[in-house]
Amino acid sequence: MRTLHSETSKLVANCASLAALLEVSAYPKPGNIHRLNDFPDTSYEHFLAGSVALGSVMGELAARSYVNENYVNTGLGKGVLDAVNEIFEWQHGGNTHLGVALLFAPISAGAGKWHRTKSKNITELRNIIKKVIEASTSDDSIYIYEAIEKAMPSKNLGKAEKLDIQDKKSINNIKNENVTPLQIFQLCKDRDQICHEWVTGFETIFETGYPYLKSRLNDGTSVNSAIVDTYLHILSINHDSLIARKNGVAEAEKISRKAKWILELGGIDSEEGNK
Amino acid sequence: MRTLHSETSKLVANCASLAALLEVSAYPKPGNIHRLNDFPDTSYEHFLAGSVALGSVMGELAARSYVNENYVNTGLGKGVLDAVNEIFEWQHGGNTHLGVALLFAPISAGAGKWHRTKSKNITELRNIIKKVIEASTSDDSIYIYEAIEKAMPSKNLGKAEKLDIQDKKSINNIKNENVTPLQIFQLCKDRDQICHEWVTGFETIFETGYPYLKSRLNDGTSVNSAIVDTYLHILSINHDSLIARKNGVAEAEKISRKAKWILELGGIDSEEGNK
Structure with missing residues (x-):
């Protein structure tokens, strides 16, 4: 017999893997890895393995949160670390x-409790x-x-004025001053999209990405094209923080303008947009 | 705390999903679905969802088999049906x-017991x-x-002289005469590769596919090309039973000769083979 929380666990596990798979498979995504674009040391197949892992x-995380009556001790941070460890265990x-784990951990913990309420809202x-x-x-x-x-x-981390990850003293400061993830992510919310999502309760995902993706799918757009156009839509509104850290804000903004232009031409399914 | 059989469960679940993902993603596979080739009603994305499911x-199945001291009641048949139900639950x-579930169910049940022995043989x-x-x-x-x-x-099932799936009397005959899967698969082993695998203890997988794949990966071939070449290698030895049922044995044999020829030219990574 399956218990209810093991049903939740399977449901959220499958959703997380499938979301990661659909995202990495969607193509063409300019500048990003996809089914036809490997990075020098990281191939599409590595992402398949990571998505499963x-x-x-x-x-x-969802199952623990499902059985936990409270909001404390959902094990959010441990979930992120466990995910990173699994990802490195299953591919080289x-x-x-990492970015996906940071975004999916709160969503998964939340989904566990949400599933228990039987709400679809x-x-x-x-x-x-x-x-x-x-x-947290x-x-x-x-x-x-x-x-x-x-x-x-x-080299991809950037440098923070306060609580820098590479500064060995940061962990002590976090312990001594009881610094929560929310306080940390407040410091980086303007230069990193993941921090921004944590601080705003996933504003981009709930207010931009999800409604846009849903409406494209409802229009009959293919899953692949709907995901690519959603990526472009988000990019046209917020510049990509990884590109900004690697290549500067000007370059990131140029790419945002280009994304907007592709969507104005009709998106990735249109002949003009696809060029 | 994770129990040992839940570790087995995760391990086999991830291996099954990842194997299915790598297989369907490998390209180009002539005549087969892959990351750039959808079927009319079935897209690559449907296969991503099915692989996760x-x-x-x-x-x-592996976890049940792990805790079960005997070989009886591993729930092999139920595992195949559960897998098919999940696959239809997660995509449309x-x-x-189905073919993968029929092959993976005995392997997964076996892997559960094998994992318990801690053998790597x-x-x-x-x-x-x-x-x-x-x-069974x-x-x-x-x-x-x-x-x-x-x-x-x-239309893809073909017609069997004995115990035909579409003949309503077959189920009664199976019950009354205690017909095992092995007895059924004996009847179709010469025209269906999955039946052949069950009857021979997975001869093609253990004696042809696995050693060939392993040697290609050891040679430094990419995961994608190693899988495609393994597919061609198996195809060059045994003609594809689905192609034979759909388009006749002559067509299936023609494709087998072509597969052999591609491998002789150096496989999918060589300029000549890729043409």
Whole structure:
């Protein structure tokens, strides 16, 4: 017999893996990895393995959150670190899914509780996710720092004025001052989209990405094209923070303008947009 | 705390999903679905979803087999039906993985027991799989018939002289005469590769596919090209039974000769072979 929380675990695990797979497979995504574009040390196949690997961790996070009556101790930070460890266990192409793990962990923990309420209301899911994030503690911060340090090559990390990941004193400061993930992500919300999502209760995902993706799918657009156009739509509004850190804000803004232009031509399915 | 059988479950679930993903993604595979070739009603994305969906069922099968001291009641047939149900639950592109489920179920049940022995010897795995198959009963046969009937469009099924799937009397005959999967697959082993694998203890997989794939990967061939060349290698030895049923044996044999020729030119990575 399956228990209810093991049903939740399977559901969230499969959703997490499938979302990661659909995202990395969608093509063409300019400047990004996809089914026909490998990075020098990281291939599409590494991302397939990483997508599978992170599923079970997200499922467990959801199941723990399902049985936990409270919002404290959902194990959000530990979930991010576990996901990073699994990703490195299942492939050798380096960091494939740190960003995804940071985004999916609060969503998965929230989804576990949401599934228990039997609600289908997406705004309720968002509210639960916000509460999960608000209840996270300095223990979560420390796990998240460990995960980021393990996954990210330092050249892609950038440098922070306060609580820099590469500064050995940061962990002590987090412990001594009980710094929560929310306080940390406040510091970087303007230069990093993931920090921005945590701080705003996943504003881009709930207010931009999800409604746009849904409407494109409802219009009969293929899954692949709907995902690519959603990526372009988000890019046209917010410049990509990884591109900005690597190649400067001007370059990132140029790419945003280009994304907007492709969508104005009719998106990736149109002859003009696809050029 | 994770129990040992839940570790087995995760391991086998991830392996099953990842194997299915790598297989369907490998390209170009002439005549077959892959990352750039959709079928009319079934897209690559449907296969991504099906690959994720079948994982948890294979993991559960392995975990049940891990805790079960005997070879009877591993739930092989039920595993195939559960996998088919999950596959249809998670996508609407029709049958994506019936064949894979039929192949992966005995391997997964065997892998559960093999994992418990802590052996790394692949011949021992094969011996365990053979015992699992030999212990399967008419109950497994009935579940397998149910799975095939649910998944396969009748036009692709072909017609059998004895125990035809579309003949309503077959289920009664299986019950009354205690017909095991092994007895059924004996009847079709010469015209269907999956039946052949069950009857021979996975001869093609253990003696042809696995050693060839392993040697190509050891040579430094990319994962994608190694899989495509393994597919061609198997095709050059045995003609494809689905192509034979759909387009005749002569066509299937022509494709086998072509596969052999591509490999003789140096495989899919060579300029000549890729043409």
